[in-house]
Amino acid sequence: MSGAVADQAVPLVTAAEEKIAIASQLQLTWWRLRRHRLAVASGVLVILFYLVAVFADFLAITSPHATNSARSYIPPQTIHWFDEDGSFKPHVYALKGRRDMRTFKLVYAPDPSDKRYLAWFVEGYGYELFGLIATKRHLLGIDRGVPEDALFLLGTDQLGRDVWSRLMLATRTSLTIGLVGVALSLFLGVLLGGISGLYGGAIDTVIQRIIEVLRSIPTIPLWMGLAAALPNDWSVIQVYMAITVIISLIGWTELARVVRGRFLALREEDFVTAAELAGASRLRIIFRHMVPSFMSHIIAAISLALPAMIISETTLSFLGLGLRPPAISWGVLLQDAQDIQALALAPWLLVVAVPVIVVILAFNFLGDGLRDAADPYG
Amino acid sequence: MIAYIVRRLILALLTIWAISVVTFVIIQLPPGDFVDAYIVQLSASGSVVRFEEAQALRQLYGLDQPVWVQYGKWIIRVVQGDFGASMEWNRPVTEVIGDRLWMTIVISFAAIIITWGIALPIGIYSAVRQYSFADYIFTFVGFVGIAVPNFLLALIIMYFGFKLFDLNIGGLFSSDYQLAPWSWGKVWDLMKHLPLPAVILALAGTAQLIRIMRANLLDELRRPYVTTARARGLVEWRVVMKYPVRAALNPFASTIGYLLPFVVSGSIVISLVLSLPTVGPLLLRALLAQDMFLAGTIVLLLGILTVIGTFISDLILMWIDPRIRAGMHE
């Protein structure tokens, strides 16, 4: 937006402006993004979450499947940071539990004489790092005894399983599972919405009608039917992935309609006519010229789609249709918190909602930032 | 224009027919039939269905016939206005739905009014005062609305409402009024119970709306014509309201049609948790029980509303954005 007058004697552009003028769109986007501090912070947070997903087992303390009724519904333990002599030696007290037969509640009394000191890089349950390297090292544990019996940072669930460890593994499952579906929906949405909007006429009509039919399909029996049709010996996660892919084939309709609306508005623009006159193919016009002008919408859509995937996973679990135990995901963990006895007796199970909320917020802020940065009129 | 509308109507009928076929097939997709689901449901609650009883039921319902025969029979009756009887409720489908329809519409409208009434002004404000403190606050609250799974919220509010405030648990009426015929007292009772479900329903939608409104308006406000308007000395709020807001509403027009089926179906999950007498849980039950006629009719109804909704959307789109109307005439 220089508006410099041609016959002035000063240089037409400064070095900085020249840099901007020749920078690619991607670089421009990145520079703009850097200025939006909240978005950058969110981006960092998202990366951190995905790191947790990669190192889930390393960060876990106890085996997520190890059950023991003697550890059922233990509240989160207090960590005592300093020893009596004032030195920094974080520790927890071992717990003794019994059931009060009057109230039927489990009562746990910490035993101050039995201290378990926290230790780093201890040996715990076996797993495969990156799915390749067999190891037993975990970030955190206790110095003696089995971590299964002593360290419960976020308490335990009804079966006596450590909530912290399960949370780590749930993060991995929930963050990875939505990616494929979102990618598919995105591609189909932009492509078909674009074609619909650009060509108009009969093609538009047919696609729009297909969208209507697809939108009316009740997903619940579809889900149930698909779950029945898939092979019996597929793991729970494989079944879920397959169903997610199929559902995405239906889920692109939302984005398609928005894209179509924008295309209808944009196709009268001059730059589109120019491209057509220059002989560009339709596909090139769509993806190279028109799409970037509402990139912001697409980005906003992705940044809402991933969290939407996460929410739909939790909702389906609630209805008993999505990921089921023994798979571990945020939806599955939320299921544990989803009844009255959990709310009344073990409210710490609700801690699962925290990473869900944080991740969704982070994706949204990041998406906001990306949208702002990618806006060609900014 | 007339030609366009007539064409759309014919297409609408075709679409609805396609919806009916697909729906019927998908409802039958899960394994087993209504009798199987019925047996399982009873077993799972500790009751018993004897083998001979099951056989008698199958014979009664004619569930042994092929799918396309069942579909044919159903669609012929539907076209004549006979929607059949619900196998679970033992009443005509129209009665079962009708009972709940009004409640659903009332709740959904309340939710929509709350949603739009809050979201649009906040969205506009956020865009106009971008990066201000208030913008951050509203954005944050908005996101929290999206992020928290609302069925969880519903359960938490229900339980703590009971524990701390003695609130009525679920449903839309207190026990005294439930059986009573309609009266002003009953209406007031309904009003008292409405806010909670409506607010929870509205939460997620509000957040989404705020974000999209803000995003769209920001896009518009950066356009050259806005700068021009300002340069010409137009008052700020007129600058914002006169055209940018209208243009920002454009993407909404694409989706406003979908409010129509939502009004009728409500939110299945929240209604389930709060035990609201709406169409949503009814549909879920019917689908799980494979109550063909009830499920089929509800989905068909929602399909028809979707088609109508899309049609309305397109009309609104044309009216709002003159560029599209111009393109229409080619």
Place this chain on the structure above:
Amino acid sequence: MNLGTVTLGRSMLARLLLGTALVFGIASAPETLAQSSLSQSGLVGQPEGITIITDPAQWPKTFNEAPQLAELVKQGKLPPVKDRLPEDLMVIKPVREIGKYGGTWRRGFTGPGDDENGNRLNASDRPLLVDHTGAKPNPSLAKAWKMSDDGKTFTLFLRKGLKWSDGAPMTANDFVFWFEDIYSNKDILPQGIPDMTPQGKPGRIVKVDDYTVNFVFDVPFYLFEDLMAGDTLIGGGQAVRQSNKRSHGAYAPAHYLKQFLPKYAGGVEAANAAAKAEGFDTWLTRFHAKKDWTLNPALPVLGPWRTVQPINNAIWVMERNPFYWVVDPAGNQLPYLDRVTMTLAENLEVLNLRAMAGEYDLQERHIDIGKLPVILENQTRGKYKVHLDLALNGTDAIYHFNQSFEADPEIAKWLRNADFRRALSLAVDRKQLNETFWLGVATPGSTAPGEALPYFPGPGWREKWSTFDQKKANEMLDAIGLAKKDAQGFRVRTDNGQRLRLQVQAVQAFLPWPKISEMVADQWAKVGIQADVRDTERNLAFTRTQNNEHHIMVWNNGGTELLYLFPRHAIPVDPTEAFMGPEHAKWFNSGGTQGKKPDDPNIMKIFELYQSAAGQKSDDRVKTAQEIWKILIDQQYAIGTVGQSPALMGVRLVSERLGNVPSRNCIAQHCRTPGGAHPETWYYKN
């Protein structure tokens, strides 16, 4: 009037009572550790029940009725109470005191499929009804019964002067009507029932006189007496057996239902036309709707309450039956409570929460034992008292090994290996399961029915193969050929060296079976067996089992405590739910024409014993049942975990205002909980 012989021999009765005393009072067996800590809680009451006064000399001579009925009599709309009651009265002495008239009983229900919720309140409309111990049948609709010595004729003696709820007399004609016009009508019931068809030979109902009915068979059928007393197709009574499109129950109101049948309505055409005029498809759908007490307020019934607002509404309302044939010793016509209202709850969390808020007056149905601590917390606030009633079935989470599984020969081989099953059973830590899911109140052990019942196989059979012995489990698994393990310590298959994986199919129903199975899977992992728990959606799970696709299926074995009345969760005889061998059940049920014959001689022996039982007298029948249980437990076709618990309808919330409620209910199918506790004798103290 003489009662006729009660067929339980006196020695049997003594054994029953002794057994009862052992379980409920004196602690002797190790498992009563659960009971003694349970008794600390003060929540389990003493078994107590009503008394039936059979001596006419002690019957009241004058009668009273509820005020609103007295009002109707005054207006001439009802005959006086003395004329409404039968000559052969049923006089019930309530558990505690004579009650007062009045009040509405509020309950929660879950929809039109939940008809059992109301059926059971009307359980007294059965010819016979068991007493509060669940062991002894009492007269109910019938005043007496008799099984002939040759076992071929069973006689019911009806009450003279008994009337339907519309005032018409109830006689043997109603039984004959059911048999000739409903049971034998192939349009309504395409096939006969085993209850009436011993050894494949159909029996018939014959009227002797107005108040005497004979069930006549060609072969000895001593079992029929048990069938009449149990929750069966023949003995269930009108409320349960003719609601929800069912058509059994041995009798039906002839004077009312005749008009809906083609035979009496002038032919099929006329009947169909009449049906269409009322909005029904055919005469048959109309007939089903009309004979359903939950849907049709005009239907004559015999129970204490009749429907006034049908079940397919948001509120199901029942009101007192003015012709109910039971009085208390003071001559008050029962029931005391005027009305029953059931409100719809769309999901169980809401229902339980409403119960905690005190919105129900007595609720045992749909209450979740997992919520017990919270329910106890809210007792004062909700103004109710909690009772724990223990069931009679051996296990609430039974792991059936599919004996007819074929798809994977290696898996099939192990499922059919008795030592494999026994080892897995020894690897289950039942104490942990009991603690976690039953809050420590249930009894760990095998699938055997409760010790209080005569069918209990004997000492030692609760523990057989059902203790926790990891060492022995490992040894047994090593010995049968599964000694080889992979790098993670899991045993491998013998055919391809890959890890042996068992699928455990679990459904989320009235017990958290998927969660329970997760714990069991963790315990099996400790002996090197990998079990994949499949938390399957209900319908899908049942379809899979019917298609013989499952390895292991989890359910409960409620009802099997009376083996002959409800065997399907113990032995594979009913194809509807045959988790332990769907193909075998098909084979048995079809007489060998479908399905697959079992290779296992033990299963064939069970079939043989089961079939012979119908013709055996009571003592022999009991011995046969014990034989069957011994085979089942020794072979461990199904692993029993924890049972005799309050999980199903055993957590009872009772309003402080209600009186005459027994401190302990019988929890079993045939007890028709809560019907067996005679709700018609309950009343509001204030």
